[in-house]
Amino acid sequence: MAAEQIANQNNEIANVKIEKPESEFKQMWYALTRNKAAVVGMAIIGFLIFLAVFGKFLMPYDPNYGDMSINKLTPSAAHWFGTDEQGRDIFSRVIDGTRVSLSVGVAAVSFALVIGTLFGAIAGYKGGKIDTIIMRFMDIMMSIPDILLAITFMAALGRGIDKAVIAIGLVSIPEYARIVRGSIMSIKDSEYVQAAKVIGNKDGAIIFRHILPNVLSPIIVRATLGISSAVLNTAALGFLGLGVQPPYAEWGDMLGRARVFIFEAPYMLIFPGLAITITVLAFNLLGDGLRDAFDPKARH
Template identity: 85%
Template sequence: MSEAQMNENKQGKLEKPESEIKQMWSALIQNKAAVVGMVIIGFLIFIALFGKWLMPYDPNYADLSVNKQPPSVAHWFGTDEQGRDIFSRVIDGTRVSLVVGLTAVSFALCIGTVLGAIAGYKGGKIDTFIMRLMDIMMSIPNILLAITFMAALGRGIDKAVIAIGLVTTPEYARIVRGSIMAIKDSEYVQAAKVIGNSDTKIIFKHILPNVLSPIIVRATLGISTAVLETAALGFLGLGVQPPYAEWGDMLGRARVFIFEAPYMLIFPGIAITLTVMAFNLLGDGLRDAFDPKARS
């Protein structure tokens, strides 16, 4: 075979298509806003993991002789009303806020996925009962419902996780239900039924893996919501309790010093804003990356 014929055969061969995961990753990293979100989240995770070695002071050590000092070389973010270093407390609060946010979303995701899967797959009265319950919960503003749960459960970091997880459960249940109803009559689902697979196996092995995209996007955006609601509960004095440093609690305690020492509110507020923004940017980027039309 001549060299020209070999070149023609090479050119005639179809290029191997790029995998779906590579396409999504390529679309994600081309989204500058999503990359900014990932960088900020990576930085926050680093602070949460290694913050105790980065804090110049014990975040809970109080020294009234240096209370309400403005930012300086000794205290980069200043000190609060009890003389605690705000920089150290903001770093310590990163761990608390991320842990509460991630745990609450995981809790809501597990419950919402199970309820939504059952409702979407079974239908009928079971679907009606579960969805009406979810509708009732969604008709109440999240923060009011979270306050109600906190009043019933009591204060504490574990109670905050449960309360925030419960109020966000309906969102995941509705997403999973809608996605399952769209594909439960597909041929591969019917084939799984014919060969005798149980309903549980069909739901978790054949259906849920095909509806992960909207769930992942919503969970990413849900983390920002959970962080914000954690801060709101802390601001009201119902969330994470001392001695834990939490951004919302720091804002709540500093609000009476807004004119006397505004830096006590500024730095925790910036931390909340950056965290919420980062997860929102990443969630928007994931939504576009999972959507073939947006990628094209």
């Protein structure tokens, strides 16, 4: 009888299914999708990317073609957002501006991310005088407002879309450098880093193979939020006439050219202004959602 009971217990144990713990990525994705604001941000960003890629097939008119006989038309069935002072279709230009603004924003953040990560990694890992020199220089840059520093760089580099990418990227470097430095300093003395040193790995391999993969979370969050700042800075430079130049359609440039018609044709400012606002809001919502998703404490 006892043997039968033991056999039954063994069968029950064998039939019990051991649930595998969910992967870290699945947990983060689940936390992100539960955040309604982040989901809205992702949906808007997805739509903006769609417009940037396929917008040329959706534009009813050439965004750079003007007809002075139809300038400053109010929104209508023929021109949904109206026309500007040169008779160009604002709806087509707003769509075309999506490609320009997102391209500049992503390129500037990518540039700042690479350079900032490199400087931050060197400063955090090496420490000492190297850390002091690099971070004091970053502190000097951070003490100057972003837009003023970007204007200074644009004055030195000249106008143009490529110059705007460099200027906005240079302004953003200190943020990534400080984040990477702080993250590396918190883990550079951990056991797995010391083990990598003992077995003879070089400093470069330790930084890029063992340390940086473990500090990706704050970098990704900052990069997502950084795109919104880059789009805003691009618009600010364009508004001042220093950023993206014609014939490119850029939201800030559209605002700058339309500001003299604010009372005569306010729609010329409303639609590019809404495009900037919605884009910046979307990346901020996604960035906040990613920050919570990456934080294990915020998931529960």
